[in-house]
Amino acid sequence: MEVKTLIIYLIASVVLFIILNHIEEKKDPIHYGFVSCIYLLIVSGICTTYHLSKNNDAIFIVSIFELLLRIINESMIKEKNFFKNKNIIQKYILTLTIVFCLNTLFISKVKTVFLNLEQVKMTIWLLIIIYILNYLKYKEKKIVKEKKKKIEIQKENENKEKKEYIIVQYAKLKNKYSTKIKTKHKELIPLIYAIMIYENKNRPELFRKLDYHLYKLNGKANKFGIMQIYSKYYIDDENSISVAIRRLEKIYYQLSKKNNSDRQIIKEYYKKENVEREVLTILNEIKQFNKK
Numbered sequence: 001m002e003v004k005t006l007i008i009y010l011i012a013s014v015v016l017f018i019i020l021n022h023i024e025e026k027k028d029p030i031h032y033g034f035v036s037c038i039y040l041l042i043v044s045g046i047c048t049t050y051h052l053s054k055n056n057d058a059i060f061i062v063s064i065f066e067l068l069l070r071i072i073n074e075s076m077i078k079e080k081n082f083f084k085n086k087n088i089i090q091k092y093i094l095t096l097t098i099v100f101c102l103n104t105l106f107i108s109k110v111k112t113v114f115l116n117l118e119q120v121k122m123t124i125w126l127l128i129i130i131y132i133l134n135y136l137k138y139k140e141k142k143i144v145k146e147k148k149k150k151i152e153i154q155k156e157n158e159n160k161e162k163k164e165y166i167i168v169q170y171a172k173l174k175n176k177y178s179t180k181i182k183t184k185h186k187e188l189i190p191l192i193y194a195i196m197i198y199e200n201k202n203r204p205e206l207f208r209k210l211d212y213h214l215y216k217l218n219g220k221a222n223k224f225g226i227m228q229i230y231s232k233y234y235i236d237d238e239n240s241i242s243v244a245i246r247r248l249e250k251i252y253y254q255l256s257k258k259n260n261s262d263r264q265i266i267k268e269y270y271k272k273e274n275v276e277r278e279v280l281t282i283l284n285e286i287k288q289f290n291k292k
Contacts, residue, residue, distance in 0.1 A: 005053040012043045013065030032091050033098040036063050044107050045114040060103040067092055166285045169197045180238050183245050194283035199228040
């Protein structure tokens, strides 16, 4: 091996030493062996391209020089015993093994590690294809994310509108029927309004009037009044409220010894799970509003 080549390898080892020091200080998880391999490939390519050495059969010596610099640095400058640190020794044994294999099996077998123009062309097109695929994947994720965000905003707006509707209806119905709601159990009053809001939404006043006229024509049993009470005879809004209150009080008494929670009362009143959830949601909004 020429003296010039040894000097180049020594200079290269100093640069490698600095690079590995930087990685160590940053606590970067990149393995020493991986970094050393990339570095040696670059050095090998430069030496071959600019004819700095006849061959690169022993370029792994750069890593050996770097190891010697490390030992000198640890022993003389930091005043530490390099050989007592098992982690560093294991790291360098593995690094030198990988570098030696790379040198023997690849670097020494090719004229240059750098790509020629034809290989560069293929590499560029490969990178372009990878970029396009990654971009399409990114766009797909972005579209999905935007759709998800749009749905969330839509749901948020719907919930806001629903809350506003409940409070507005609560205020209107309370103003209209507060004197008609008579019960000893004041805790049932918010529930009465919740049922009223739910039923009034599903069967507005206009449709209830149609129900009245149909009853006049055919006399058939139907649901009547704002509380939608099933009856063989016509019941107006006020009377439907009275009937609903009596039913709720009866359920309240029956459950008083067990569990007379709002959910349980609604469950017994409707016996329909989907309606139970809806009425309970309205009730919770009313209670939250009353706390303010």
